[in-house]
Amino acid sequence: MVHELAEYEQAAEQCHLTVEQLHTALFGPAPALYGHVAVDPAGEPVGFMLWFLSFSTWEGGHGIHLEDLYVRPAARGTGTGRLLLAALAAICVERGYQRLEWVMLDWNPAAGFYQAIDAHPVDQWVPYRLAGAALRRLAEQATTAGGASLAPTG
Template sequence: MIREARADDVPAVVGLVHELAEYERAAASCTLTEAQLHAALFGPEPVAQCHVAVAEGEAAGEVVGCALWFLNFSTWTGVAGIHLEDLFVRPAHRGSGFGRALLAALAAVCVERGYARLEWQLLDWNEPSIGFYRALGAVPMDEWTSYRLDGDALAAFAVNGPVRALPADRGPSTRSGTPR
């Protein structure tokens, strides 16, 4: 069964996120706490949403998968979409349709609310997930490269950021290709 996460699901979802980090070979980088996730999902200004997969039968009631997501917005189309931050199903429950059902629930949210797209990123070595997503009809956006500014670099840029204006003849570059 797929449903929206409740506050009492937070410990299970944090556990799933940590399992995902281990699978992605980045366990040491995952510092998410229950308090942080609770605030992100249920605080006064929620910044994320979550759907969970709940087992039936022998493991009835156990949260065995999750999809953590937030809204994005395309300035080219003028329409919001969903960015899927994490999709994870415990290995013992893979192949049972939970991953597909979680994504279908997010697709339904998109359609019901008039959102234009559902998008996500994954590690280039994650062949099982690549095959899974392609089988759903998703297409890779190979023309885009993701960047991140965090940690010391983010703090330094916040302090020392753009100290001069761009010359009048040189503004921000424009891109062509897939709408953002």
């Protein structure tokens, strides 16, 4: 379904995830990715979400960042998306997390659904991404910074 989501988001050529990579991320020795799969009454998967913990320095605690939420076209409008988001909201409440956040493409018709559950866009924040060659170039600078050095945190 991750590849179905990439196709829906008009970015199929950018999705290189393998079953093995996903399995390791979810079930490996130190998982940092979590997921839920929604199934229909026949047990067939109809939607999924992948998420990870975030941390708010202002709130002083964890939250959840929803990386992906996808409901197959035949199951849209059935409450599956609401069920998935409600499960994450319940985790937040149970664990004392303060936030459930996600980003979406500006053309995604799910905006109406998100507004219907009282989610709101976060104004004045612009997502940035560093990847590929630019990421590697910056990583090469990890040992020099005007005389400053890094102290281990954990």
